[in-house]
Amino acid sequence: MGELTMIVAENLTKYYGLKPAVQEVSFHVGQGEIVGFLGPNGAGKTTILRMLTCFMQPTSGKIRIDGLDTRTRSLEVRKRIGFLPETVPLYDDLSVHKFLSFSGSVKGLGGAELKKEIEKAIDICGLREHRKRLIKHLSKGLKQRVGLAQALLNDPQLLILDEPTTGLDPAQIVDVRKLIKGLGGERTILLSTHILPEVSQVCERVIIIHRGRIKKEDRPENLARELQKGLRTVISVDGAQEDEITRKLMSLTGVSEVRSLDKKGEFIVESGPDEGIRPLIARTIVESGWNLREMRSGEMSLEEVFVQLVTEEEGDYES
Amino acid sequence: MRQIIAVFKKEFSITFASPIFYAAAFIFLAVSGYFFWSNVAIYGYRSLQAARNPFLSQGLNMSDMVVKPFFGDLSIILLLMLPLITMRMYSEEKRAGTIELLFTYPLSDSAALAGKFLASLVTLLAMLAGTIPCLIILEIFGTLEWGVVICGYLGIVLLGASFISLGIFTSSLTENQIVAAVLSFGALLLLWLLGWAKAVTGPPLGNILAHISIINHLDSFVRGLIDTRDLVFYILFIFFWLFLTLRFLNSRYWRG
Numbered sequence: 001m002g003e004l005t006m007i008v009a010e011n012l013t014k015y016y017g018l019k020p021a022v023q024e025v026s027f028h029v030g031q032g033e034i035v036g037f038l039g040p041n042g043a044g045k046t047t048i049l050r051m052l053t054c055f056m057q058p059t060s061g062k063i064r065i066d067g068l069d070t071r072t073r074s075l076e077v078r079k080r081i082g083f084l085p086e087t088v089p090l091y092d093d094l095s096v097h098k099f100l101s102f103s104g105s106v107k108g109l110g111g112a113e114l115k116k117e118i119e120k121a122i123d124i125c126g127l128r129e130h131r132k133r134l135i136k137h138l139s140k141g142l143k144q145r146v147g148l149a150q151a152l153l154n155d156p157q158l159l160i161l162d163e164p165t166t167g168l169d170p171a172q173i174v175d176v177r178k179l180i181k182g183l184g185g186e187r188t189i190l191l192s193t194h195i196l197p198e199v200s201q202v203c204e205r206v207i208i209i210h211r212g213r214i215k216k217e218d219r220p221e222n223l224a225r226e227l228q229k230g231l232r233t234v235i236s237v238d239g240a241q242e243d244e245i246t247r248k249l250m251s252l253t254g255v256s257e258v259r260s261l262d263k264k265g266e267f268i269v270e271s272g273p274d275e276g277i278r279p280l281i282a283r284t285i286v287e288s289g290w291n292l293r294e295m296r297s298g299e300m301s302l303e304e305v306f307v308q309l310v311t312e313e314e315g316d317y318e319s
Numbered sequence: 320m321r322q323i324i325a326v327f328k329k330e331f332s333i334t335f336a337s338p339i340f341y342a343a344a345f346i347f348l349a350v351s352g353y354f355f356w357s358n359v360a361i362y363g364y365r366s367l368q369a370a371r372n373p374f375l376s377q378g379l380n381m382s383d384m385v386v387k388p389f390f391g392d393l394s395i396i397l398l399l400m401l402p403l404i405t406m407r408m409y410s411e412e413k414r415a416g417t418i419e420l421l422f423t424y425p426l427s428d429s430a431a432l433a434g435k436f437l438a439s440l441v442t443l444l445a446m447l448a449g450t451i452p453c454l455i456i457l458e459i460f461g462t463l464e465w466g467v468v469i470c471g472y473l474g475i476v477l478l479g480a481s482f483i484s485l486g487i488f489t490s491s492l493t494e495n496q497i498v499a500a501v502l503s504f505g506a507l508l509l510l511w512l513l514g515w516a517k518a519v520t521g522p523p524l525g526n527i528l529a530h531i532s533i534i535n536h537l538d539s540f541v542r543g544l545i546d547t548r549d550l551v552f553y554i555l556f557i558f559f560w561l562f563l564t565l566r567f568l569n570s571r572y573w574r575g
Binding site: 050053054055056057075076078079081083085087089090091092093094098101102103105106107108110150 | 321322324325326328329332333336337415416417418419420422423424425426427571572573
């Protein structure tokens, strides 16, 4: 966490009617951090972001952005935020330039400054040749970039992006992620997503949300490590029958499970946390006269961490 | 101020890009043109009769027989057309989700509302400007009391602005443009017809209803009279609905 705090959220709760969407959520985001909200659809990510941007007020709880309360100083808070809503709403009947000029003026820019800011946003988002086109004629990817451009106007300290890559094709996704990463620096970025690789690629910290509560909060690599109870090693061996290799490896102390993958001669060896098991496996294989073609550590992916977290919760829920 | 202008410009561009505006403006001008022609035709016919029979010439003047009914006709067509102009204002933002931008920009609700109201008002003025040629024709073939005409237009603009403010209010209630238009048309029609109840109810209630009736206050303007009571009525009416709109938009903060 940075030295200065950008967002402080305390005990946020939001009810839609009688249904709680977000419950008792508290978190901090430091200045300059890139933080990702991760959760399945309907987990409450959008609701949290909407409360941060002053679109909604929490039923209870408190949010301070740059030290300002969102309830009492909403307009000042909104000045500091650039927001890309989930559905990327834009005015279809305006041209890109006209729309950006509207956004910029509403954000308080005028004259030469407005022009400069628009040009900058257009350049960052690569919209130069599309500036005269009507928004309704743009493709989904370009619309996304226009949405990002309007969020960037007036150089906000805090960027809040709600699912910035949904609906884009793979090449555009890579583009937008690169763009977001490039925007970091002194800017604080908060983004939500249900795509796991995205957080590990872009974010410095992940907040996992499920059923309206925070399940876990850490750096992406820590999350994977923490949830992994032992070591996992992937090896590729030939020179013997599958059963024989499995039997031999299982006999080593510390190995808890040997699974054969469908691919020829590939195995996953699960073992206790002791690192010493890896040289032992290698020696065993070589001494048996087999060929060790490949050996690597198999880290648990964020997907697995996520599924594990969510299923754990489901278990709690049912019991 | 800069923000009000920005919203105004945005609404103005969108209005003039939409086919609804062109359809409404076309019908408005076509129907008002027809009414104007029929008023003039009747006036011409009566004048011809009066030439043969001087007794009929009493009360035969252009202000009473053409200009006054013309403004009455305009008000009816505006009642039908203005809800179509204002229905978009908030409902479309809600439907398209752009309301999320509007509510998260550092823009106060009142500045956004002012921009929207002014854009609708200018749209109304543009439509009314299309009726001026009718009066120029009258001026060419006769003499027009321009004081009465200007007064009448002032009345029509105030009446139209009242329609607009109620229309924007109903638009803020729903995300469906049709519902917004039906609500504002219904409410305006009801407020229009309230005065008729005077004949049925007793004097105290009847008088109150007649005062609430939105069209009764146009009479003085069309006669070339600026009556402070009527002026204040329209201005209060406009601000009342704008105020309700703001209160309703504000309710998003405490409703579930």
